[in-house]
Amino acid sequence: PEPLAPAAVSKAGLISALNSRDRQQLREASTSELNITSDSENAIATGRSITTELEVVPGGGSYWLVMLQGKAWLFPTERTLNGFAVAQPAKGLFNYQQQTIAKPQLIEPAALEGSGDRWSVKSMGLIGTP
Numbered sequence: 001p002e003p004l005a006p007a008a009v010s011k012a013g014l015i016s017a018l019n020s021r022d023r024q025q026l027r028e029a030s031t032s033e034l035n036i037t038s039d040s041e042n043a044i045a046t047g048r049s050i051t052t053e054l055e056v057v058p059g060g061g062s063y064w065l066v067m068l069q070g071k072a073w074l075f076p077t078e079r080t081l082n083g084f085a086v087a088q089p090a091k092g093l094f095n096y097q098q099q100t101i102a103k104p105q106l107i108e109p110a111a112l113e114g115s116g117d118r119w120s121v122k123s124m125g126l127i128g129t130p
Contacts, residue, residue: 011068011109014075019105023078026064033061034074034119036091044091052092056117063093065112065119074110074125081106084127092121099128 009029017025034054036044043050054063054074062080066073074093076084084104088096093110110125 009068011073014066015106015109018075018078018081021078026066026075030064030066030075032056032065033059033077034063034065035061036093037118040092050092051120053114054112054119054121066109072112072114072119074112074119074121076106076127081127084129088127088129092124094125094127096127096129099130101128101130104129
């Protein structure tokens with residue numbers, strides 16, 4: 001099978017691209033767009049502790065699924081990342097770390113596991129917030 005992304009694509013490179021607001025590189029590297037499932041949203045809203053599940057959406061997702069060296073990573077879209085300046089929702093995807101920065105930055109994407117249309121968070125990512 002052919003690799004999904006060119007060898008030049010790395011996790012660090014994609015983090016850097018997102019933080020410099022370069023959407024194109026991430027869009028090309030991502031295999032699909034994801035949103036949190038309504039079941040997970042409901043469980044989060046009612047305070048039930050579950051592993052957050054995401055589902056593939058045809059477009060307009062809040063997150064990108066990126067496959068690198070056989071691992072699945074969850075990157076926020078630029079719009080989602082910018083939203084973390086206002087609110088840091090506890091959705092079981094990212095932890096937040098206050099830093100002296102002008103706008104939110106992705107430090108580490110969340111690791112995912114799953115297949116097909118459903119993905120769950122294996123380990124949470126980290127977002128730096130102003």
